[in-house]
Amino acid sequence: MRLICLLVLMLGAAYEVQAKAVFAHFMVGNTASFSVADWEHDIIQARDAHIDAFALNIANGDPLNAPSLSNAFTAANNLGATFKLFFSFDYAGNGDWLKENVIKLINQYGSNAAYYKVGPQPFVSTFEGPDRAQDWIDIRTQTNCYFVPSWSSLGAKAAMQAGPVDGLFSWGAWPEGPNDMNTLIDASYLYFLGDKKYMMPVSPWFFTNMPGYHKNWLWRGDDLWYDRWQQVLWVQPDFVEIISWNDYGESHYIGPIHISEFTAFDTGKSPYNYATGLTHDGWRLFLPYLIDTYKNNISSITQEGAVAWFRQQPATACGTGGTTGNTISQLQNEYPPSDIVQDKVFYSALLASDATVTVSIGGVEQIGTWRNVPSDGVGIYHGSVPFNGNLGAVYVTISRNGAIIAQINAAPISTQCVDGIENWNAFVASATAGNTIAPVEPSHSLSDMECIAGFGINNYAGLCSFACSYGYCPIGACTCSALGTARDKPEATGDHGCPAEGLDGSYLGLCDFSCNYCYCPDACTIKPAGYVCQVAPTQDPPVPACVAGTGDGNLEGLCAYSCSYGYCPAESCTCTKIGPKPIPPSASSISSCPAPGMDFDSYNDLCAFTCSRGYCPAGACSSGDSCSGGNSTSGGNSTNSCIAGYGEGNLAGLCSFACSYGFCPEDQCTCTANGTAPALPDALDVIGCPAAGLDYDTYLNLCSFTCAYGYCPSGACASDDGCFSPGDDFPDCNQEFDSIDAVFAAGDSIPMYCRNMYILQVQAQNLTQSLTEYNQLLSKNYDKKFKVYSDYIKSQVQPDLNECMESNCVQYFDCTETKKDGSIVPSYCPGTIWNWQKEGGPRPPRYAPPKAHYHCKDTQGFFAYLASKYKIDNSTVVFGSWDTAYHDSSGEVLWDGFPMAYVPNPKDLIGNSINNLTVFSNMLNDVALDEQDFPFISNTADYVDAAAIPVYMTAQSVTSMSAVVEEAKHITEEKRKEMALLFLTSFLFVLPAIGEAFEAADLTAIASILSLLSNSGDVAVSIYSLVEDPSSILFDIFGIITGVKSLTEAAAARRAMKAEDIAKLGIEVSTPVTKTSKIEAGCLTGG
Template identity: 60%
Template sequence: MLAWTLLGSLFFAGSAHAKAVFAHFMVTNAAKFSVADWQNEIRLAQEAHIDAFALNMAYGDPTNSASVANAFNAANSLGFKLFFSFDYAGNGPWAKENVIAYIDGYRSAPSYYQFNGRPFVSTFEGPASAADWAIIKQSTNCFFIPDWSSVGAKAALELGQADGLFSWAAWPWGNQDMTTYDDASYIQFLGGLPYMMPASPWFFTNLPGYNKNWLWRGDDLWYDRWQEIQYVQPDFVEIISWNDYGESHYIAPLHDNAFDAFDIGKGPYNYAANMPHDGWRLFLPYVIDTYKYGIATVTEEGLVTWYRLYPSLECNSGGTTGNTANQLQLEFEPTEVVQDKVFFSALLTAPATVSVSIGGVVRTATWENTPDGGVGIYHGSIPFAGHSGEVVVTISRSGTIISQVVGKSITTNCPNGIQNWNAWVGSATGNQAVSATPTLNLDKQHCIEGTGANNFAGLCSFTCTYGYCPVGACVCTAMGAQRELPDATGVKGYPIEGEDASYGGLCSFACNYGYCPEGACGTVQVPLTTPTVSDFAPPACVAGTGEGNLAGLCSFSCNFGYCPINACTCTATGALNVPPPATTSAGRGAAGMDSSVYDGLCNFACSRGYCPEGACSNNPGGSQSSDEVRCKDGIPCPLNACCSKDGKF
């Protein structure tokens, strides 16, 4: 276990409250836990410097009562904190009386997490039940910070009940790396109210019983996101997740008695079994303490490495997509999103070399990210490059090995011939006592590297280097000592015609210091446009087609961003055309049609008035099995369910 000495305890003395880091805990996966099992999980969370578990509970789950009692007994005995995160998507909305009963039943427990003397409460989705919270809050005096990501920050605040907001947008879009644009929108609309920022290491799910089969890029995400957290400095951070094995973003140990989701969700195999993620906890004390206190001392060096076990082109994709049409995202083949690489991060007191052996072929790797001043987390990766076999990652300095991970073999022998897009994670600590502290506290550091979306890339790359990296326009990717500014030119820069105010500060700064890109900035002040679509929003499908009787369905649905690649071909992209509300009964594929191809399209189209005979049939309110009911973004999904942000059932 890595240990650190805390420094800078007065760094946030002027804040209204102490920062905190939570982990999203799926209570249903602890249905078979004893109090001792809960204690074991809590001890691991405490070692990682996590402040509390957010107990995700689906309405009516028969295991809730016993599991919650065990959890609080364990937490009370160990001085750990817990709070409720009521899941409004899993089994539908909670009855307000039950919410009140749970809060009142545990709010006075020593282990219940309090914010300014009020019991802290969150949700997974549930904006349609916002009115209930006026009564709940009046009855319990809870501090309410929900995840209503499906409606966005502005609409969530306009519902009038939230004391702050939690975003579920923890993963990057398509083949891009993670950005902070979603976080910036929350911060803007919250206007000083608390923001809970999400962090997650991975996402892959293949549970057709829950209508889930997609991935989002993991790759460098765990490293990147904590760099972003250090820069944004949100009020709270919630890790997604502690133990959601079905979505592959767990950082908890694997438990054979917690894999029910793979049976209930009809997974083709258990893609979490023998795929540990414990290593992702190794550096949490360092990054959490840095986030909370501004600085931490490294007293033990270490290494974490992660990679997929199967080259992406070697096995059947399993029907998995990169992105998901269920959230009106442009879908990709997964091979366009994930990278066949071995990723590694090391916590070091000084520079060191890294080498990677795959199948006995040793290659010297390079660091892609290094901490300013030499103390902190180094990060890099190296492609598989066609090699297979045992993976060994070694960190050394002056010929002496600091730490080494001997990992599972990369192979083309996929389980059941289907890709496992999950990651294997390994870790190791050094065997020498060390002590080193970064030179600068976070409050003395500036952005020294950054990027931006689309036309902002060049501008942000320049301005972020010199500490000017506005979170609403740019993404800061590294922090450190302020870089010496170039000589000022005195040139006054302005956005060019056709651009908007988002460019204003960037052009003013960049042009004054010698970088005035003609595609974004000029020296003449002109009237600015008012964008109707965010400069930073990724493209959506706006037109598409399909073969045979899919042609009309795809033409209709792709126009509104719902364009699944297993059925349709997107022929044009642009700003999302918001689909009309669903007003009629759901549909499904007609008799004889492949349900995996037709059901989603027919449901989307039929519920909006387009239900072509021969391809689709109406499904007027028939009974639905529990594993067919889904919820996502207010957009009806197959079998007339309502839908939630991440497609959870």
């Protein structure tokens, strides 16, 4: 796991010293009535909170930009320019900025004394805009700006690849679902940024209800304001940006309310103004302490105080207003908001020592507890108490030894709501002690602290809880929740822990640390000292999302389609299955709307999602010109719908029918013509589904559509009572087969729904057996076998090197001679050593003295000559030591730096391949043995197709390797060559499974060696033609094994592989692969 390094940046005296800084996101669009005095007021409030600058969010073409920016910079300069401003160009609100306008604004204000700079460079950020990332090449050149955008829609890795940046700003400030915030997104940014800067987001809350902007959701706030700042103190990012200062429409504002700037509630068509009367000033109370601690590792307290926040209605007291927890707009699984928020009063207190907290709701008093206590007793304490059904005025009192330190008199909790709609925004209030105190600071600075508590998710939970409590809290797997002085660790056991089988490298450090201190859960296993842990390829954990759903009436088809791609809005659809988040097809720009008579709120967003992706059923949606002006008209058929298409294999008839009526899903079908789709036939009261044994996800949407309109072919679809779901009873699939030939021979006697199970069971057995044999070969006979292979290759290369050194190659070398007295002097290079054959024989006078060193003065010229004259690649040559067969009394090698034949040993690469294949084998076995649910496990056909070629290539690799061992006793020249070729062929068969450990240089060496061993018709040459390009389809198939492709992508690559390419793998591979395809398609010859 990547360690986070703290970098201290010092600039020359000519520029301001650049250190860590905290900014607040400021919506310039909310300043229509701002005067210079208003700007000064807010700047003073932010400066008092120790915030360094406002990130001025400016939307493209907003007429407020010019006057507001002028007023803002005037105000900042009036106050001495100690508080700074910088631009955050908003590419989402009003569309993309023109490059020329961005350059103009930066150059206009970048030199202003109040503009925030990194050294001499004006700091610039964005909200989104990755599609214009390449604009910033010219913008940076013409403005010298320091560029830290938020391209969060791409994720950290893709954002780093999108365009030139000096750092990145993440917008991921809120947790997903009913969970507290973690730092996994931050870890991703830190990893991919490398030595570039990270701007970490911090936000207290999120709730928006603005249908005019298609926004109506919340994320969990609750403990977030406290937790996120503790994470800042742990992560120590280069910059922090608070979201936000004044975005009232998303409820995360910490700045003062300006009632005149509530216009967003009107333009956003909010059902009510949910910010009125809900000031959030209290969230700024402790910022000076937190920000100073973040910047300086320590801060002092001179006045104690408290802040409290809560929602003013219990979560189920009123209607939701259509608000969801999470948002389908970001393909998140939606929850009822009451499942996300907690009915609690949250409180934090800045204290010089421990104190008591009590909370009264409607006169009912509770003694509060501290969820979090600062390590030294000095700092911020945090906790909460539940509503417990109580209503009425809220008082939060902090006392010590009976004396009140601070008391918050807050608004009441009630069941009264505006228009019967719940207000999910937070009420925030604060109070400070009446007296100041002498400065008190913690006894330890952050630099003297380490993590003393933390958590992880899923399999990491126990490991992170244990390891973080003792200071080891790797950010890529764990989130630290408390810092403090180091705890004494348990007595070390000396046990060496490794991740359990199938787990990736993110567990390595956690298992090794925890097992050594006597905590070794199921995720870890103890191995002997010095054992090298075997791990699966590291992959990002799957993001859960809806992958199947349904709806009532006309919504059924829309929901079936959209939910399968993670878009399953709770108000219209019911999600029936959760799985890894799918990637939906690319969307077109087609306009859409509900069909006449359909409820706008239920259908509008669904139609927008489905129609833009090629599924626009006329009975539910309209598209194109029929939606002009936002009104539906009769007919409703798009003029640019698909009207013809095709599919492969069993999909052919389904795609032909569905595409002709405008439904042509691109993952299954190919559209061949566009036009005005005809009116659909009368819908039947039929539920369509995939026929038993077919891939459920591939066929579901097509069968649902075609069966409903009268086309329900039995080989592809079933209907009504013939439909099965996971968990339904199936006739037994209890036959046993030991080979694909046996399955093929059984023919039609095998029920359709059992075929994929039997195929995959055979594949899993075959791969398990192959890997067992391969591991035995590697452990017992590999080194001898490699020596035979290596010796043969060297015997073919070294004579050519010697011949070259007899003649033209000497010109590329300088030589020195080591005299008997130890002195080194320049000398001429020996021309040859080849005819010097008898040990101890006389040394001809023209040869160099016994101890000579060759120095290649022109390696480029030398290797170019070898390649041209002898077809020898530099990957098979090293400059080594040559025993000239003449020894002086010391017995030392006499010449060094001499060109020697070299053969790379692929043992480690083969080991990597076997490790990756083992993980894949375990996955196949898990699926193949799940007999109860197998017929409708998602993508069973994908498993079969993705596995076919890797399984049989591995089997053939073992066969070739075994043959090398069997032939090792024969030493004729022809047999030695045959063994060498078998060895190389075996390696080539498993080469695509190696993954990232394989490099281009390895391919070059293979090509050079292959030219010595093989004829054009050999299988090895054919395989090499497929693997020499890492972007080839064979690597896409093996991508499921190396972790770079999904199961669906690998299966699709196999199906796209041409027959002639499969044939290149040899008959031992192509035959079972072809039979597998025939069994899947029902083309059987047996009984």
